[in-house]
Amino acid sequence: MDLGKKLEILADAAKYDASCASSGGQKRSSRGKGSGVGSTTGSGICHSYAPDGRCISLLKILFTNACIFDCSYCVNRRSSDTPRASFTVEEVVSLTLDFYKRNYIEGLFLSSGIIRDADFTMERLVRVARTLRQAHGFRGYIHLKTIPEASPGLIEEAGLWADRLSVNVELPTQQGLEKLAPEKNLRRIQGSMANIRGKREESVDRRRSANTERQRNAVAKERSFAPAGQSTQMIVGADGANDRAILARADLLYSSYKLRRVYYSAYSPIPHASVFLPAKQPPLVRENRLYQADWLLRFYGFELDEIVPTSLADLDLQIDPKAAWALRNPEFFPLDVNAASREALLRVPGFGVRTVDRILEARRFGKLSVLDLRRMRAPVGRALDFVMTVDHHPSMKALDPSRLRSKLTGPAEQMELDLLRG
Amino acid sequence: MLREVSVSCFEEWRPIARGLIQEGIDPASVIWNGENAGSLELGLVVERRAVSLSTVSVPKAFLLRAEWVACHAAADTWSLLYRLLWRLAVGKEAGLLSRANDVDVSEFLLREKAVRRERHKMTAFVRFRKVGNPETEDTDKEEGSVARESYVAWYEPVHDVVRLAAGFFRDRFATMNWSILTPRTCVHWDGRSLRFTEGVSREAFPGEDELEVYWKKYYASTFNPARLNMAMMEREMPRRYWKNLPEAELISELANGSYGRSKGMVEHTEDSPSRRLRKPKGAPDGAERATCRSPEEVRMRADGLQIDALRSLAERCQACHLCERATQTVFGEGPSGARVVFVGEQPGDREDLEGRPFVGPAGQLLDSVFSEVGLQRSRVYLTNAVKHFKWIGAKQRRLHQNPSAGEIEACRPWLLAELDRISPALVVCLGATAGRAVLGRPVSVMSDRGLIDDPGRPFQIVLTYHPSYLLRLGTRAEREAAEANFVEDLALVRQIESHG
Structure with a gap:
């Protein structure tokens, strides 16, 4: 099979993984180096966008799409009739370098179907990374x-060559996995994440505890372990898991294994789809709501129970989760933009981190009015029902939940999600 | 009297602006490249006066940021910058740039953001084409030297960000020769220095690169037709960039064909049951076969098992709900013939990750007291009353929580089985939870510390602090006193261990 055909098959087979980030970790440069190529700046770059709106940052391909697993949601499961292909190590290496030198990509995201067994497959992925770095x-x-079942030695080596490692949890519960992914096991997956967190912290500790010049020189020569950390993905809408189960799992994974990112990927119909799965358009709004909720957990100081109270199983699809919280807690508002704390202002629907920081800086120089907010380019239309300024006091009627709900369900602006972050 | 000035770049603007300030020429009196700076919105009245050179001082951050804003294509950018410079240098408006609600600052921030974005997009959307390099191909190469590859790109930024982005390309592609051609400024790198030249027209750009075929194949294949979202794509990759992106010529074709493709996928499902049934040899089993769902089941199934069999049986214990949020069971570890067993409370964050008891901060303290009193970790058996980590999340961290009486009770069959199989001469209970689990009744470390008088047991019992209690003590005096007690208790343990 020619290289172009392989590329088509193995890129197509890899596209259901939502991870795209090329950020985080160390900065590297080729300046002053005699050979080699490339740099990392710490913040990622999206080199292109596909018509599905998703960014193209890395050459995202599978090493092979042959697989001994049989996960119903996956186009590459062994019971699917999809055409199969495999790269060689050299082919992946030269495609990566050729694309990189033309500034098409930030680097490589390599995954694979499981062939023969976990170690056999993992060894090939590691060899690609080692060849790129060393040769x-x-x-x-x-x-x-x-691969969670791969031996710890291979994972350790993978972490030395890679910026980021990821193990996909795919579904939030063991029950879900048993139904749809009979070879996967949640305990093993989390054990693998624990192992990666442990290795990464050891590597960071060695750097931190280098006190003498000699120790510092020694660790500077060492490669740090997965400097951009680890991430995972959960598929949304393939099994019956509700949003609370998904976010509870995400919250647990963030706390326990220090994940940089949890990606949510709406189950999307695939060619050769399994009869066990919903044959319908992907739940894209739900996916977006989950990302918004994830952001609230990580950057806005919300707790899981505030975002999805135990009484609710799912997020509101009509309004974003922050606005939904505000409607459930009208007594929290209105807030005075000239006095409220950062934590409180972050809870105002429409206010993002940047707006809140601008408010805090500017109000040191004088009381703020609605015009001031507009000049700061705060999304005033959405926020004014929830805040007071020197010249604006919303009436109690303004905070009536049913009135607000109908107002907020109008054409909503998308919450700003910096998908490069983390 | 109006002053007319013409500038083309920040390096030119800076000395001219400084001179104007020194002469006391206010913003309303300057016309930059034919644009009037306009009056100050705040109606700031400043006397026209000459100020000495040394007083033209503005925050360095302003100049650094102004250099970026100066790349903005809008014609009135020079006058905006001069207005801000005036307000900073002459008006002495402290903290001006922190006031995003100020008209000028708001505009400054907007343009700064636009230039930053344009620079970022340039690092993203420049596409190099490989070209032959006569310099290295035609001449004899030195022994061992590697031919430098050469690449050229054509790019059309809205704001002239070539100088701002040049360093990025130098750092990334330092070992290649390359040029980026644009209508206003071109930049070239030869491995030694960046060289900037006048803009050129598109004709200077080479026609093709065979790799673009592969790049387009990749672009088409990585697109998911079931998720068509052109609006999102255009927000991040506006149409004005498309003409210089080889992959962009595929966009309309991909978008138009997507409906048929995803409809076909929804309608066509398949499964070949024969292939589902055969599980290949290397494929792992994912099913979670819970071993014990209740303390009674633990008691029943643990009966007659040796310590290693107990350990593997405990791996998938679900006798209480703590297994749901922990990574793994942390079973005891140490020689099966140990004379002393140490019982802690429960694994912590580190123990949960590693699957071994006493490897975190409390374990390190225990290790240091061990060596102080002459105990060897390798000769004792270390375990916990509760084998799963109990925690609550707070700001993405895991905070330890005390196990409840019910949880201690649920895990107790494991502990009793361990004590039974090891059959030690002495059991050291670290903390009240361990004491309760071993003795089967509530104890207080404060009042019952030391050797416990509890006849009828096959081993002696020492009750002492949990090392993490010592780590939590607030004052140094408290900690030193408690540590002395702890050392004293472990010295007693050492004595019993060696003499029996």
């Missing part, structure tokens, strides 16, 4: 998918 001096970004 070609590649300093761009590498993200390797790791």
Whole structure:
């Protein structure tokens, strides 16, 4: 099979993984280096966008789409009739370098179907990364998918060559996995994440505890373990798990394994789809709501129970989760933008981190009016029902939940999600 | 009297602006490249006076940021910058740039953001084409030297960000020769220095690169037709960039064909049951076969098992709900013939990750007291009353929580089985939870510390602090006193261990 055909099959097979980030971790440069190529700046770059609106940052491909697993939601499961292909190590290496030198990509995101067994497969992924780093001096970004059942030695080596490692949990519960992914096991997956967190912290500790010049020189030569951390993905809408189950799992994974990101991927119909799965358009709004909720958990100081109270199983699809919280807690408002704390202002529907920080800076120089907010480009239309300024006091009627709900369900602006972050 | 000035770049603007300030020429009196700076919105009245050179001082942050804003294509950018400079240098408006609600600052921030975005997009959307390099191909190469590859790109930024982005390309592609051609400024890198030249027209750009075929195949294949979202795509990759992106010529074709493709996928499902049934040899089993769902089941199934079999049986214990949020069971560890067993409370964050008891901060303290009193970790058996980590999340961290009486009770069959199989001479209870689990009744470390008088047991019992209690003590005096007691208790343990 020619290289172009392989690329088509193995890129197509890899596209259901939502991870795209090329950010985080260390900064590297090729300046002053005699050979090799590449750099990482710490913040990622999206080199293109596909008509599905998703960014193209890395060459995202599978090493092979042959697989001994049989996960119903996956186009590559062994019972699917999809055409199969495999790269060689050299082919992946030269495609990565050729694309990189033309500034098409930030680096490589390599995953694979499981062939023969976990170690056999993992060893091939590691070999690609090792060849890029050692034989070609590649300093761009590498993200390797790791297989929970692979031996710890291979994971350790993977972490030395890769910027980021990821293990996909895919579904939030063991019951879900048993139904749809009979070879996967939640305890093993989390054990693998624990192992990666442990290795990464050891590597960071060695750097921190280097006190003498000699120790510092020694650790500077060492490669740090997965400097951009680890991430995972959960598929939304393939099994019956509700949003609370999904977010509870995400919250647990963030706390327990220090994940940089949890990606939510709406189950999307695939060619050769399994009869066990919903044949319908992907739940994209739900996916977006989950990302918004995830952001609230991580950057806005919300607790899981505030976002999805135990009485609710799912997020509101009509309004974003922050607005939904505000409607459930009208007594929290209105807030005085000239006095309220950062934590409180972050809870105002429409206010993002940047707006709140601008308010805090500017109000040191004088009381703020609605015009001031507008000049700061705060999304005033949405926020005014919830805040007071020197010249604006919303009436109690303004905070009536049913009135607000109908107002907020109008054409909503998308919450700003910096998908590069983390 | 109006002053007319013409500038083309920030390096030119800076000395001119400084000179104007020194002469006391207010913003309303300057016309930059034919644009009037306009009057100050706040109606700031400043006397026209000459100020000495040394007083033209503005925050360095302003100049650094102004250099970016100066790349903005809008014609009135120079006058905006001069107005702000005036307000900072002459008006002495402290903290001006922190006031995003100010008209000028608001505009400054907007343009700064636009330039930053344009610079970022340039690092993203420049596409190099590989070209032959006569310099290295035609001449004899030195022994061992590697031919430098050469690349050229054509790019059309809205704001002239070539200088701002040049360093990025130098750092990334330092070992290649490359040029980026644009209508206003071109930049070239030869491995030694960046060189900037006048803008050129598109004709200077080479026609093709065979790799673009592969790039387009990749672009088409990575697109998911079931998720068509052109609006999102255009927000991040506006149409004005498309003409210089080789992949963009596929966009309309991909978008138009997507409906048929995703409809076909929804309608066509398949499964070949024969292939589902055969599980290949290397495929792992994912099913979670819970071993014990209740303390009674633990008691029943643990009966007659040796310590290693107990350990593997405990791996998938679900006798209480703590297994749901923990990574793994942390079973005891140490020689099966140990004379002393140490019982702690429960694993912590580190223990949960590693699957071994006493490897976190409390374990380190225990290790240091061990060596102080002459105990060897390798000769004792270490375990916990509760084998799963109990925690609550707070700001993305896991905070330890005390196990409840019910949880201690649920885990107790494991502990009793361990004590039975190891059959030690002495059991050291670290903390009240361990004491309760071993003795089967509530105890207080404060009042019952030391050797416990509890006849009828096959082993002696020492009750002492849990090392993490010592780590939590607030004052140094408290900690030193408690540590002395702890050392004293472990010295007693050491004595019993060696003499029996």
